[in-house]
Each structure stands twice: as structure tokens, then as C-alpha cells.
Amino acid sequence: MTDHPRVPRTLPRFSSTFDPATLAEIRRASATGIYDIRGGGAKRKLPNFDDLLFLGASISRYPLEGYRERCGTDVVLGTRFAKKPIELKIPITIAGMSFGSLSAQAKEALGRGASTMGTSTTTGDGGMTQEERGHSSILVYQYLPSRYGMNPEDLRKADAIEIVVGQGAKPGGGGMLLGQKISPRVAAMRTLPEGIDQRSACRHPDWTGPDDLEIKIEELREITNWEKPIYVKVGASRPYYDTALAVKSGADVIVIDGMQGGTAATQDVFIEHVGIPTLAAIRPAVKALEDLGLHRKVQLIVSGGIRNGADVAKALALGADAVSIGTAALVALGDNDPAWEADYQALGTTAGAYDDWHEGKDPAGITTQDPALAARLDPVAAGRRLANYLSVLTLEAQTIARACGKSHVHNLEPEDLVALTVEAAAMAGVPLAGTDWVPGGVRY
Amino acid sequence: MTPAPNLATAGLAGPEAETIDLGTDSVRDLNSRLQAVQPGANATRFHVLNPAGRHALAVGLTAPLSVEIDGHAGYYCAGMNALASVTVNGNTGIGVAENMMSGFVHVKGDAGASAGATAHGGMLLVEGNAASRCGISMKGIDIVVKGSVGAMSAFMAQAGTLIVLGDAGDALGDSIYEARLYVRGTVKSLGADCIEKPMRDEHRAEIAEKLAAAGITGVDVGAFRRYGSARGLYNFHVDNAGAY
Numbered sequence: 001m002t003d004h005p006r007v008p009r010t011l012p013r014f015s016s017t018f019d020p021a022t023l024a025e026i027r028r029a030s031a032t033g034i035y036d037i038r039g040g041g042a043k044r045k046l047p048n049f050d051d052l053l054f055l056g057a058s059i060s061r062y063p064l065e066g067y068r069e070r071c072g073t074d075v076v077l078g079t080r081f082a083k084k085p086i087e088l089k090i091p092i093t094i095a096g097m098s099f100g101s102l103s104a105q106a107k108e109a110l111g112r113g114a115s116t117m118g119t120s121t122t123t124g125d126g127g128m129t130q131e132e133r134g135h136s137s138i139l140v141y142q143y144l145p146s147r148y149g150m151n152p153e154d155l156r157k158a159d160a161i162e163i164v165v166g167q168g169a170k171p172g173g174g175g176m177l178l179g180q181k182i183s184p185r186v187a188a189m190r191t192l193p194e195g196i197d198q199r200s201a202c203r204h205p206d207w208t209g210p211d212d213l214e215i216k217i218e219e220l221r222e223i224t225n226w227e228k229p230i231y232v233k234v235g236a237s238r239p240y241y242d243t244a245l246a247v248k249s250g251a252d253v254i255v256i257d258g259m260q261g262g263t264a265a266t267q268d269v270f271i272e273h274v275g276i277p278t279l280a281a282i283r284p285a286v287k288a289l290e291d292l293g294l295h296r297k298v299q300l301i302v303s304g305g306i307r308n309g310a311d312v313a314k315a316l317a318l319g320a321d322a323v324s325i326g327t328a329a330l331v332a333l334g335d336n337d338p339a340w341e342a343d344y345q346a347l348g349t350t351a352g353a354y355d356d357w358h359e360g361k362d363p364a365g366i367t368t369q370d371p372a373l374a375a376r377l378d379p380v381a382a383g384r385r386l387a388n389y390l391s392v393l394t395l396e397a398q399t400i401a402r403a404c405g406k407s408h409v410h411n412l413e414p415e416d417l418v419a420l421t422v423e424a425a426a427m428a429g430v431p432l433a434g435t436d437w438v439p440g441g442v443r444y
Numbered sequence: 445m446t447p448a449p450n451l452a453t454a455g456l457a458g459p460e461a462e463t464i465d466l467g468t469d470s471v472r473d474l475n476s477r478l479q480a481v482q483p484g485a486n487a488t489r490f491h492v493l494n495p496a497g498r499h500a501l502a503v504g505l506t507a508p509l510s511v512e513i514d515g516h517a518g519y520y521c522a523g524m525n526a527l528a529s530v531t532v533n534g535n536t537g538i539g540v541a542e543n544m545m546s547g548f549v550h551v552k553g554d555a556g557a558s559a560g561a562t563a564h565g566g567m568l569l570v571e572g573n574a575a576s577r578c579g580i581s582m583k584g585i586d587i588v589v590k591g592s593v594g595a596m597s598a599f600m601a602q603a604g605t606l607i608v609l610g611d612a613g614d615a616l617g618d619s620i621y622e623a624r625l626y627v628r629g630t631v632k633s634l635g636a637d638c639i640e641k642p643m644r645d646e647h648r649a650e651i652a653e654k655l656a657a658a659g660i661t662g663v664d665v666g667a668f669r670r671y672g673s674a675r676g677l678y679n680f681h682v683d684n685a686g687a688y
């Protein structure tokens with residue numbers, strides 16, 4: 001008997017092109033014949049606010065005393081044409097999320113949390129509910145292509161109107177709400193049969209292009225006595241031109257939503273491959289406002305992947321007047337809470353990764369219309385958590401602003417920032433840390 | 445059976461109309477004057493002169509007043525109307541009576557694209573033709589068009605009735621939900637998931653009732669054909685992918 005020397009073997013090695021997630025998706029696609037639909041925003045790694053740093057005060061700049069010296073956070077939206085602009089205490093608003101995609105309890109909790117902090121909430125595709133109007137001291141009413149539930153009474157009850165052209169998760173896409181979530185109440189609000197899959201149109205039914213939009217805005221102002229600020233929301237894809245055209249059409253406020261922005265239900269391929277990152281969208285939008293002499297006169301709200309006060313401060317420093325949050329607000333309410341881990345496991349996922357919001361089985365009772373699940377969310381307690389979270393975002397943004405010597409968060413500026421990566425430096429138009437090199441440039 | 449009220453003439457009797465001349469007054473003047481009228485007010489009849497194709501005329505009305513516009517109106521005439529009766533002695537641009545909730549809008553001439561878009565209730569009567577996308581995303585309105593309608597009419601139409609005395613263009617009722625479509629003339633083509641359905645007595649009665657309300661007489665309701673949803677695309681199924 002001879003001893004065979006053990007032949008060294010290569011380790012099993014996964015391809016970075018055909019990684020396990022890719023392989024699993026190919027198998028899923030071949031088994032079902034249909035694309036993957038999910039909620040949430042882009043999950044891939046993207047250049048983002050973490051790639052920026054604040055410089056902080058030094059010999060040439062002096063800071064403000066934390067907790068002692070005032071650092072303002074208020075913002076007024078809609079100063080251009082509206083007779084009744086909106087005054088917010090903090091520059092963080094709650095983004096539009098439809099009743100239908102969210103439970104009535106979740107909408108109420110959003111209203112409670114935002115109102116406690118003196119900021120606004122926003123309706124969504126599906127109309128205005130009593131719960132959210134009643135519990136939101138400042139409510140923005142979305143005007144969407146589907147016009148589900150749109151009516152002039154609610155329009156007059158709103159504090160502002162947001163014309164939705166697109167969302168960051170799916171610029172160029174319409175909405176969908178699958179049959180599982182079309183409860184009798186949701187169906188009635190949308191004038192559609194129960195239990196059918198709903199497609200929300202991707203284009204408005206009665207206007208196309210900036211010339212029409214201008215007339216549409218005039219109509220909405222005429223209906224509401226020129227009182228209400230009119231926002232135009234676009235998914236980030238061509239932010240310079242979209243901002244310029246929305247301004248030309250008469251908008252008071254521009255909302256730019258980057259590709260990390262959440263959605264209730266969209267094809268994964270759309271979420272991950274259409275649109276540009278939030279970080280890349282802000283400077284071009286601000287440049288458009290500056291070129292028109294309207295920066296700070298037409299306000300800019302930025303959304304898509306805002307998580308903490310540093311993100312807020314960075315968005316403002318790049319020129320936004322306010323930010324808007326969707327996903328983070330849902331997490332504050334209790335979305336993806338590990339406390340429901342057993343339920344997430346039963347759905348074949350785990351807390352933190354659950355994104356099948358379209359199925360309406362949310363263990364946390366937020367993205368569902370199932371009465372038993374929805375009852376799990378206590379709107380008062382969840383509203384309190386959201387208020388706490390908004391408070392932390394604000395305190396964090398103030399901390400950074402004071403460190404940079406600013407008496408108002410709006411005094412933050414690009415000059416306060418550097419980038420950690422060449423990509424982020426180019427997108428944000430700030431120098432690579434330790435250099436004076438600003439690659440790229442916003443030309444247009 | 446009580447005869448249906450003739451909406452086309454209902455608002456025109458009564459006291460002298462107040463005149464608003466857009467040759468001198470602005471659209472803002474007009475709309476704030478009209479919107480200020482409360483239900484039960486004395487002055488409920490208005491005569492609008494020299495509209496000259498201006499946009500957003502008589503929008504957002506909330507009371508049962510009667511407005512007669514002498515000439516052509518631009519986009520979104522009578523948009524979001526509730527309760528009021530608006531007559532245009534001319535043509536209208538895009539989106540006449542868009543998102544109307546109730547009331548009656550009467551276009552004596554032709555209507556531009558997206559007439560009655562997303563409207564929830566009331567009646568829109570177009571004496572001439574309506575361009576493309578008439579009744580797009582309609583949510584309960586009754587639309588009667590004496591002439592023909594353009595392509596993609598009743599696209600994603602959810603509820604209500606569209607009655608066309610003339611012809612319909614391409615892709616009628618594409619992706620339609622529960623709206624009911626009646627066409628007397630030819631239909632160039634039907635859109636995805638829209639099919640012809642049998643006419644029964646209830647449908648003929650429905651047409652007769654709506655035509656009476658629109659003040660249209662002497663039309664043989666037996667001459668119409670009915671179209672509606674095959675409901676094949678109501679729940680997404682991979683085998684239907686080719687239909688989109």
C-alpha cells in the first residue's frame with residue numbers, strides 16, 4: 001500500500017459576477033417567469049452621504065457653543081407664490097406614503113410624530129384619510145397621475161399640494177398596489193374593485209411637458225385661491241433640467257428624490273437600475289435654482305436614503321432647504337423590528353431585510369391592510385418614537401452646524417464639506433479630503 | 445317613472461345673469477367671484493364674455509350656480525366642478541371638467557384631449573367631437589359625446605359611463621376597469637382587456653336615461669354597442685405579459 005500524498009484543492013469560490021444573490025435570482029426568475037417586486041429603495045452600495053465629512057471649525061473658523069448658542073432649524077416653504085407658505089420648526093418632513101401601502105394606524109402615527117415636532121406629513125397615492133388629516137397639523141396633499149381619491153374638498157383641506165411627477169425608486173414608473181392590500185376601504189377610496197392588482201399610471205392624464213404643467217399649476221392655484229404652496233416632486237434622473245422646468249412651470253417648492261428612496265412596491269430591476277443617487281442629484285438641482293436666481297426663493301427638498309442628522313446636515317450644506325424621510329420614519333415606527341423575528345422567519349426573511357411590503361403581511365403592522373396585523377401598531381406609542389427620532393435628527397444636525405460655526409442649519413455650505421472618495425467629490429462638487437481637487441464639475 | 449331632469453336646460457331659466465367680461469376682468473376675478481357664491485345665494489347665474497381661450501375658467505366651483513361662457517375656453521375649463529352647471533358656447537382645450545365631482549358641463553363645440561379626465565361624478569356633454577383620451581381614468585362621471593372620440597379614450601377608465609353617438613378611435617378602453625362604454629358608430633380598435641359585451645335591456649335603459657338627462661332626444665338606443673372590461677388583467681399573471 002502506498003501513501004498518496006493529499007493533493008491540495010482550491011477552495012470553493014463564488015464568482016463576483018454570478019454571486020449567490022444573482023444565482024438565486026436567476027433560479028427564482030426561471031421558476032416563476034415574473035420579475036421580482038419589492039418595497040424599499042436601492043439596496044446596492046452607492047456613493048452616499050457617508051462619503052462626505054464636515055471640516056469643523058479651526059483657527060480660521062470658530063464654532064458655536066453646543067447647547068448654549070442658538071442654532072436655528074426652522075424653514076419656510078412656498079414663499080414664491082403661495083399666500084400661505086408653510087412654516088416648519090425642523091427641516092425634516094415626512095414623505096408621501098399612500099394609505100393602502102400603509103395601514104391607517106401607521107398614517108396616524110406619522111401624523112402624530114410629525115405634528116409633535118412641528119413638521120409636515122404627506123398623503124400618497126390613494127387620497128387623504130381622516131386619520132392623517134386629523135393627526136397632522138401640516139399636511140401636504142399629493143396630486144398623482146392616478147388621481148385616486150382626488151377631490152377638491154380634500155385639496156382645500158390640505159396645507160400644500162405636491163404634484164408628483166416621479167419617485168427616486170422608479171423615475172418613469174407608475175405605481176402598483178397588489179390585490180392582497182386592496183381592502184374594502186382602500187378599494188372604495190380608489191373607486192376600484194376589491195382584491196385586484198392596481199396599476200397607478202406613470203403619466204398624468206391631462207398634462208404632458210412643462211408648458212402644460214404651468215397651466216395645471218395655474219388651475220390648482222385658481223381652485224385653492226392661490227393660498228397653498230405647490231410642490232413638484234421628481235425622481236432624480238436629470239435634476240438640473242427637471243428643476244429648471246418645474247421652476248419655469250411655476251412651482252413653489254421642488255422635491256428631488258434620489259434612487260435610494262423607498263417605494264411601497266416596484267420591480268427590483270427598476271429600483272436598482274433607474275435613476276441616480278441622492279448625492280449626485282443635489283448640486284445640479286441647486287445649480288438650476290442659482291442659474292435662475294431663485295435658490296432659497298424656490299425651496300428644495302431632498303429625499304432618498306436620509307438616516308441621521310449627518311445626512312440632514314450634508315443635504316442642507318449642499319443647498320437643500322429641507323429633507324424628507326420615508327423608510328427611516330417607518331423604521332422609527334417599528335418597521336423591521338427584531339422583536340418580530342419569529343414572524344419574519346416564518347415569511348422566509350429576517351428582521352432588517354424584510355421588503356415584501358406589497359404582500360401586506362408586515363409583522364410590524366405598518367405596510368399592511370390586514371386588521372389583525374395593523375392592530376399591532378399603537379399609533380400613539382409609534383408616533384412618540386417618530387417624534388423622538390426626528391428630535392435626534394435635528395439635534396445631530398445642529399451639533400454639526402454649531403461645530404462649523406453656524407447659527408442656523410441653513411448656513412451650512414459646500415465649503416464646509418470634503419469627500420472621502422473621488423466619486424463623491426465629483427458628485428457633491430466638493431474637494432477630495434486633503435486636496436483642493438474637485439473632480440468633474442456641474443457645468444450644464 | 446319620473447322623467448330624468450334635462451340638465452342641459454335646467455340652469456338657464458331664472459333671474460338675470462351677472463356678466464363678467466374677461467376683456468377687462470382677470471381669470472382670478474372670475475374664479476373668486478364664482479367660488480364665493482354660497483349655496484342658496486341670490487346671484488346664481490353668470491355670463492362670461494371674451495374668454496379668448498383662457499385657461500382654468502370656472503374651476504373649483506362648489507355651489508349650484510349656472511355659468512355660461514361665450515366663446516372658446518382653454519385648458520381645464522370647469523376643472524374639479526361640484527354642483528355647478530357650466531356651458532361653453534365654443535370649444536374647450538385639454539381637460540374640460542377634469543376631476544369633476546358633480547354638476548353639469550356642456551361644451552357646445554369640440555373638446556380637446558382628456559375631456560372629463562379622472563372625474564368622479566356629474567355629467568359632461570360635448571356637442572361636437574372630443575379628442576384623444578376622452579374619459580381617461582374616469583371614476584364615475586357620465587360623458588356624452590354627440591360626435592366622435594379620439595384614440596385611447598376611456599384609458600384605465602374606472603367607473604361611470606361614456607356614451608358616444610359617433611365613432612371611437614384606436615384603443616378604446618385600454619386597460620379599462622369597471623366603466624361602461626357605449627358607442628353608436630364604429631370603433632377603430634379596442635385596447636388591452638377591452639371587449640364588446642352584449643346589450644341587454646338594462647343597458648338600453650341606461651343609455652336612454654343618460655341621453656334624456658343630456659337633453660338628447662330622438663336617438664335609437666338600440667343602435668349602440670357596449671364595451672367593457674374582460675377583467676383578464678385584474679390580477680397580474682405572467683401569461684398576460686404580452687397584453688401590455
Ligand SMILES: Cc1cc2nc3c(=O)[nH]c(=O)nc-3n(C[C@H](O)[C@H](O)[C@H](O)COP(=O)(O)O)c2cc1C
Nearest residue numbers: 095096097098124125261262264304305325326327
Ligand atoms: C411605503 C412607501 C410608500 C410610498 N408611497 C409613495 C407615494 O404614494 N407617493 C410618492 O410620491 N412617493 C411614495 N413613496 C416614496 C416616498 O415619498 C419618498 O420619496 C421616499 O420614501 C424617500 O426615501 P427614503 O425612503 O429613503 O427616505 C413611498 C415610499 C414608501 C417607503
